[in-house]
Amino acid sequence: MKKSGAQIVLQSLQIEGVKAVFGYPGGAVINLYDEMPHHQFTHYLVRHEQAAVHAADGYARATGEVGVALVTSGPGATNTVTGLATAYMDSIPLVVFTGQVPTGLIGNDAFQEADIVGITRQCTKHNFLVKDVCDLARIIKEAFHIARTGRPGPVLVDLPKDVLVATTTFEYPETVQLRGYNPTYEGHPGQIRRAVKILLKAKRPLFYVGGGAILDDAAAPLTALATRLRVPVTTTLMGLGAFPEDDDLSLGMLGMHGTYRANMAVTESDVMVAIGARFDDRVTGRIDEFAPGAKIIHIDIDPTSISKNVKVDIPIVGGVRDTLEKILVQVEELSDEAAEFAAGHDDWLARIAKWRELHKLAYIQDDVIKPQYVIERICEMTRGRDPIISTEVGQNQMWAAQFFQFTRPRTWLSSGGLGTMGYGFPAAIGAQVAFPDRLVFDIAGDGSIQMNIQELATAVQYNLPVKVIILNNGYLGMVRQWQELFFRKHYSSTEMAVAPDFVKLAEAYGAIGLRATHPREVVPVLEQVLAADRPVFADFVIAREENVYPMVPAGEPISNMLLV
Amino acid sequence: MRHVIGVLVENEFGVLSRISGLFSGRGFNIESLSVAETDDPRLSHMTIVTRGDDQIIEQITKQLNKLVNVLKVVDFTETDHVSRGMMLVKIAAEGAKRVELLSIVEVFRARVIDLSPRAMIVEVTGTDSKLHAFLETAVSFGIKDISRTGMVAMTRDGAPKARAGAQVRAA
Ligand SMILES: Cc1ncc(C[n+]2csc(CCOP(=O)(O)OP(=O)(O)O)c2C)c(N)n1
Ligand SMILES: [Mg+2]
Numbered sequence: 095m096k097k098s099g100a101q102i103v104l105q106s107l108q109i110e111g112v113k114a115v116f117g118y119p120g121g122a123v124i125n126l127y128d129e130m131p132h133h134q135f136t137h138y139l140v141r142h143e144q145a146a147v148h149a150a151d152g153y154a155r156a157t158g159e160v161g162v163a164l165v166t167s168g169p170g171a172t173n174t175v176t177g178l179a180t181a182y183m184d185s186i187p188l189v190v191f192t193g194q195v196p197t198g199l200i201g202n203d204a205f206q207e208a209d210i211v212g213i214t215r216q217c218t219k220h221n222f223l224v225k226d227v228c229d230l231a232r233i234i235k236e237a238f239h240i241a242r243t244g245r246p247g248p249v250l251v252d253l254p255k256d257v258l259v260a261t262t263t264f265e266y267p268e269t270v271q272l273r274g275y276n277p278t279y280e281g282h283p284g285q286i287r288r289a290v291k292i293l294l295k296a297k298r299p300l301f302y303v304g305g306g307a308i309l310d311d312a313a314a315p316l317t318a319l320a321t322r323l324r325v326p327v328t329t330t331l332m333g334l335g336a337f338p339e340d341d342d343l344s345l346g347m348l349g350m351h352g353t354y355r356a357n358m359a360v361t362e363s364d365v366m367v368a369i370g371a372r373f374d375d376r377v378t379g380r381i382d383e384f385a386p387g388a389k390i391i392h393i394d395i396d397p398t399s400i401s402k403n404v405k406v407d408i409p410i411v412g413g414v415r416d417t418l419e420k421i422l423v424q425v426e427e428l429s430d431e432a433a434e435f436a437a438g439h440d441d442w443l444a445r446i447a448k449w450r451e452l453h454k455l456a457y458i459q460d461d462v463i464k465p466q467y468v469i470e471r472i473c474e475m476t477r478g479r480d481p482i483i484s485t486e487v488g489q490n491q492m493w494a495a496q497f498f499q500f501t502r503p504r505t506w507l508s509s510g511g512l513g514t515m516g517y518g519f520p521a522a523i524g525a526q527v528a529f530p531d532r533l534v535f536d537i538a539g540d541g542s543i544q545m546n547i548q549e550l551a552t553a554v555q556y557n558l559p560v561k562v563i564i565l566n567n568g569y570l571g572m573v574r575q576w577q578e579l580f581f582r583k584h585y586s587s588t589e590m591a592v593a594p595d596f597v598k599l600a601e602a603y604g605a606i607g608l609r610a611t612h613p614r615e616v617v618p619v620l621e622q623v624l625a626a627d628r629p630v631f632a633d634f635v636i637a638r639e640e641n642v643y644p645m646v647p648a649g650e651p652i653s654n655m656l657l658v
Numbered sequence: 659m660r661h662v663i664g665v666l667v668e669n670e671f672g673v674l675s676r677i678s679g680l681f682s683g684r685g686f687n688i689e690s691l692s693v694a695e696t697d698d699p700r701l702s703h704m705t706i707v708t709r710g711d712d713q714i715i716e717q718i719t720k721q722l723n724k725l726v727n728v729l730k731v732v733d734f735t736e737t738d739h740v741s742r743g744m745m746l747v748k749i750a751a752e753g754a755k756r757v758e759l760l761s762i763v764e765v766f767r768a769r770v771i772d773l774s775p776r777a778m779i780v781e782v783t784g785t786d787s788k789l790h791a792f793l794e795t796a797v798s799f800g801i802k803d804i805s806r807t808g809m810v811a812m813t814r815d816g817a818p819k820a821r822a823g824a825q826v827r828a829a
Pocket of ligand 1 (some may be wrong): 486487488489490491513514515516538539540541542543565567569570571572573
């Protein structure tokens, strides 16, 4: 029996095991929406297409599955660009379907036409314009395959209206054939052997772990290896959760707002293993003084990440999990050497312990609420309950990264590469869709939350009890901090002179609004937040000019930290 | 250093723009680029002439390999290869100047393919430096127009194989 393009798209999604689609309808995809009730996934109607992509992204980060969004042509499609770029920078697997004007009108400046394939070429892993309904099933299969394999990323599929209407026999391909696409999963055995040899000779070893360890579900072998060899671990913003931060070997996050001990350990290490990390400038600071004395072993599935920013001594192109497992096997084989190595750097660990004592992450809680205090209380009050924390961007994001103790992968959702304000709330919605019974927080700033605040309606409509913690300083705080430190306190356009009453606003949408203005109200308000079975906005009025420390001024070596 | 890079791509909608977008987006330079279908109409071959230090060239070849539609990347520069470009030059040539110009054309083994009372169109084929040398010589006559192809390249038969752009396929 023949099927329409619209039916083919929806059935393909079903075959791919998609359970949630985040979308927004319009003329170009109306046929798809018409067929939708006959299929077995839930469609979540967002209030802005950017949020559809972020929600799919949050869903993907929390689950490890491909997130799916669906929007109409023209403005619907262009509204996805920020979401795609966000997912692309952080290597998040998504398939985004956009409507398109009929093939015969493409190029004619037709109503609601946008060349979305052209526009998104540089912010997707790959994209497709489907020109013939006969190619549709194959392209969807390829899109999912490309999104989730290798270094994951977003893939866009543009669907002209006539292709959705045209019919053909439907057969979903079992396999993909892409001649130009063969990710390398297995690291070169010789390189792995060399890496182990160098590592086991180190006196000041360090693991520097990025988002690749989360994406490839490598937390288990990473933890096993670090513990077995007693190698300290620092993670990037994207790597939070890959290694338990309550372990003594954890140094916390490194980089611009990293811990003193992490940045010092990097600077003094003699062998650094970079694991699924890409030497981003926010991590390395001044590049020629990053790990200046270290031999660098770099494990990454993407060959372009290797020797892009720093010269690497031992590159290993391969999957992070597979490579770490293979290293573990070799370590077992070399058990004498490994034992000797593990016992041989006590002084290094002692040195790190001293750094830890010297400069802890710290703040002073006086009679105004400190944002760090709020995060610490949330961490404490949710311990053992496996909460998911998403964030917006700015100081709120950094405080969450610093003061929440992450112990499990896929519990931290934050826009690292692009730094997208407005990401956190829809991402939290996506995560809550995936895990209706878990606690999902969005740690927000008063500026960022207003960038996708309309999603309150989505959260209320689908009964998603997302907990939005607004760290309200009345400023675009991170920019204000730079202005304070580097621009003579010239607070140009960073004060939010007018802001909504977030409590009333939440209530207007049918959500719960709460507020704390004094430190003693923090815990009681958080208790109400935890008890809520509906979406909550909790407005914490915090110290207005609190800064994020430590801070490495942009372009300086990461050992040059401004401390509290 | 100047590198001549060969890229075999799927002959699909938008591939050229993917490649040029990669170069512009990442700040790599393109000195010349030529594209045409191969004997298999589903594939096209591109020759890109670019410049950069080793690290940049390594990034260029890796990034090219990473594109889904790219099947093969070869950096000709490190192997024994031949490369040619072609150009048409319209040169002012009247009276006695003509004879002089014709002898230059001969030296460069170029060809006159059109003649009018005031000008000649000359076809020159050769390496980049030969084309360059021809222009330098012809400039004193007065060059009225130039149209130039990108370079194309090929490894010599029996030469050690060109190094594949990156040993590993992209993620
Ligand atoms: C979409 C977007 N626009 C601008 C920026 C630049 N920016 C980075 S942090 C920041 C301030 C964020 O303010 P707020 O959400 O209140 O967070 P705070 O730093 O005060 O915690 C800005 C404007 C950005 N990251 N994203
Ligand atoms: Mg703020």
